[in-house]
Every structure is written in structure tokens, then in C-alpha cells.
Amino acid sequence: MKLTLGFSPCPNDTFIFDALIHRKIDTGGIAFDVQYRDVETLNEKAFRGELDITKLSYHAFAYAVNDYELLDAGSALGRGVGPLLIAKDPELARELQELLATAGKPTDREKNLKIGIPGKYTTANFLLGLAFPALQHKVALVFSDIEQALLDGVIDLGLIIHENRFTYEAKGLYKVVDLGDFWEQTTNSPIPLGGIVIKRGLDEQLKLTVNRLIRESVQFAFAHPKSGLDYIRSYAQEMEEEVMYKHIDLYVNRYSEHLGTEGRRAIQEMFDQARARQLIPPTDKRLFLTA
Template sequence: MKLTLGFSPCPNDTFIFDALIHHKIETEGLEFEVSYEDVETLNNKAFNGDLDITKLSYHAFAYAAKDYELLDAGSALGFGVGPLLITKDAKMAEQLQALLRDGVALPDVLAGLRVGIPGKFTTANFLLGLAFPQLQNKEELIFSDIESSLLEGRIDLGLIIHENRFTYAQKGLHKVVDLGDYWEGKTGFPIPLGGIVVKRTLDPALKLQLNRLVAESVRFAFANPKSGLAYIKEHAQEMEEEVVYKHIELYVNAYSENLGDEGRKAIQYLFDQAKELNIVPTSTEKIFLT
């Protein structure tokens, strides 16, 4: 049986799925047709119901919950893993930091700043709205283009995700805020970034099988961290091995094998907050598979 599977080319996803798609674990007769896409493309594919199994951002999941439900395995949650808001202007970074620290609304001159975001439906954009709701002049960019857009002056602020958090400083860019730290300070929960969802219309036994296989793939990766290195580097934006493994260590952890009670509570809180702020549509669908 062949199923369509979508995830990003980033090291955390290729690390998780390497054993599954390359049959390093027993896949029990399942084959996978893989699509490698940036997170916002995956979000939009989920809105269209294009894939049987897919990675998406938790923000986007709120818009796709009618068609998909969440696996316990494969998610990216954690502490200290949040998206970063950065700028080329060190003085602007200090000014925005002070406003956020003091709880002061942005003055009009700053509210119009051009912000590059990795997608409207990313969890990163949701968190940006919590920290700086006045920043509405947003331009959607491929996540890997945000640093260059800042350096070339096409945008004033950039919202970066994935391995770019390890490279921005050496390019002369400055952090305004780690939105993961901001979330953790407000909630005490790990930040839910992205999850793996399956189509509701699949056979219930198949969905449970997929959940188990993804968890087994994660366990294999933890036990054999160098096994998929060539595959991971083939798809990574940053090719240096040190950066690759920093990225994996940041985003792949115990929550990736099993959400557990704490992971589920964090995701539910994110959904509840988004609904309370009218950022996402209300839904009565059960979001967790098991």
C-alpha cells in the first residue's frame, strides 16, 4: 500500500523520517511517496487535503482539523526552540526589546515596519501576533530567503525558523526577541511548532499503525544518529554537520516520540488561546488521534 507523505527538507524532519522511508525499520507493507516542501506549502496542501500524512504548523492545523487528526509521534515541541524576530538595525532591536519588556504598544512609526514572515499560517506568525499585534505590514517569504531580504533592505524585520537561528548573528543581524522564550514566560508550556497529521478518512487501524511506525522511526534515529547523515545533508539548507546536528538537537526530543500529557496540554492551550483571540476558526473535531 502506498501513501503520500509530506514533510520539510529541514534536518529535524529528515532525521525523524529517514528510517521509515528508507526501510531501516519494518514498514509492514507500507510504501511512501514523499513530498519535500517548506512549511507554508505543506500547510496549504493540508488545507486542500492533498496528502495522506503531512507535517504542518500547529497554527495551520486549526484550519485543517476537519480533515486531519494529530499523531502522538513526529511533533516538534520544546523549550528554547521558538522562532526569532531579527533585524539588521541594532538600535531598532534594542528599542523593540524595551517596548516588549515594558508592555508598551508600538508607536505608529514602528507599527508600519515591514516584516518578512515564513507564512501566514505558521505557528511563528501566530506567536508574533501575540508579542507584537500591531505589526501588520507583513510579507510572506520562503523561510530561507528572510535573512537575505533583511541584508538587502527589502524588509525591516524578519521572522526566522529552522536552522537560520544558528546563522543570523554571523551575518551581522540582531535578535529582537526569541518568541519561544516569550511563549514560555507567559504560559510555562513547551512551544508547539509543528506536528504530523493523518487524514481522518484513513482506516482507524492504519492510522494507529502509522503512529506506531513514526514513533519507531524516531527511536531508530535516536539510537543511530549518524545513520541518515548523507540523506539529511542532501536536503539541508545549511550543509555544515555541526549546524545540522544543532538543529536536530533543538527540535527532536522526547515529544517527537510521544507527546505525552504535557505535550497535549501545550497544544490544547495554543488552540484555546488562538480561538479566544479569534485567530482561528472554532471547531468541535477531536484533534488527537489516540
């Protein structure tokens, strides 16, 4: 049996899935046809129901929940791992920091700022809306292009994710706010970034088997962290090994092995807040594959 599987080329995903797709664990005859795409492209594929199993942002999951349900294994949640809003102008960064701290009313100038985001349906954009609801002039860019667009003056602010957390300062850019910290302070929950979902219509036992295999792949990666080094490096945007493993350490943790009660609570909190603000459509579908 072959199943289509989509995930990003970022180090956290290739670290998680290395053992699975290279059969370092026993997959029981299940093969995987892998598609490597950025998160927003994976989100769009999920909206069209194109893949059997896929990584997507938790924000996007709200729009794909009728066709997919969430696996316990493979997720990216954590503390201190959220997206960052950054600026080229340090004065603008300070101005927005003060606005957030005082819950002040934005000026017309601030409302007209152009923000580069890694996709409309990313969790990063959802968190930006919670922190700065008045900032609506957004331009969707490939996440790896946002820093350069900011440096070139194409945008006023950039919303960065993944390994760009480790590169923006060296390029002379300034942090406005860590939106992960903002979420944690307001909810006391880890930040749900991305999860692995599977088609609802697949056989129930097969879905449970895939969940188990992804968990075993994560466990193999934890036990043999350098096993997939060449594979991870071949897809990483930043080639330095230290940067790749910093990225992995941030996004792959105990929630990647199993969401657990705390992880599920954080995801439910995100859905509840989004529904309360009418940011996502209502649904009567269960979110999680297992009870």
C-alpha cells in the same frame, strides 16, 4: 499500500523520517510517496487535503482540523526552540525590546515596519501576533530567504525559523526577541511548532499503525543518529554537520517520540489562546488521534 507523505527538507524532519522511508524499520508492506516542501507549502496542501500524512505548523492545523487529526509521534515541541524576530538595525532591535518589556503603545513608525514572515499560517506568525499584535505589515517569504531580504533592506524585521537560528549573528543581524522564550514565560509550556497529521477518513487501524511506524522511526534515529547523515545532508540548507545536528538536537526530542501529557497540554493551550482571540475558527473535532 502506498500513502502520500509530506515533510520539510530540514534536518529535523529528514532525521525523523529516514528510517521510515528507507525501510530501516519494518513498515509492514506500507510504502510512502514522499513530497519535500517548505512548511507553508505543506500547510496549503493540508488545507486542500492533498496528502494522506503531512507535517504542518500547529497554527495551520487549526484550519485543517476537519480533515486531519494529530499523531502522537513526529512533532516538534520544546523549550528554547522558538522562532526569532531579528533586525538589521541594533537601535530598532532595542526599541522593540523596550516596547515588549513595558507593554507600551507602538508608534506609527513601528506599526509601519515591514516584517518578513515564513508564512501566514506558521506557528511563528501566530507567536509574533501574540507578542506584537500591532505589527501587521507582513510579507510572506520562503524561510531561507528572510535573512538576505533583511540584509538587502527589502524588509525591516525578519521572523526566522529552523537552522537560521544559528546563522543570523554571523551575518551581522540582531535578535529582537526569542518568541519561544516569550511563549514559555507566559504559559510555562513547551512551544508547539509543528506536528504530523493524518487524514481522518483513513482506516482507524491504519492510522494507528502509521503513528507506531513514525515512533519507531524516531526511536531508530535516536539509537543510530548518524545512520541517515548522507540523506540529511543532501537536503540541508546548511551543509556543516555540526549545524545540522544542532538543529536536530533542538527540534527532535521526547515529544517527537510521544507528545505525552505535557505536549498535549501545550498544544491545547495554543488552540485555546487562539480561539479566545478569535484567531482561528471554532471546531468540534478532536485534535488527537489517540485518547
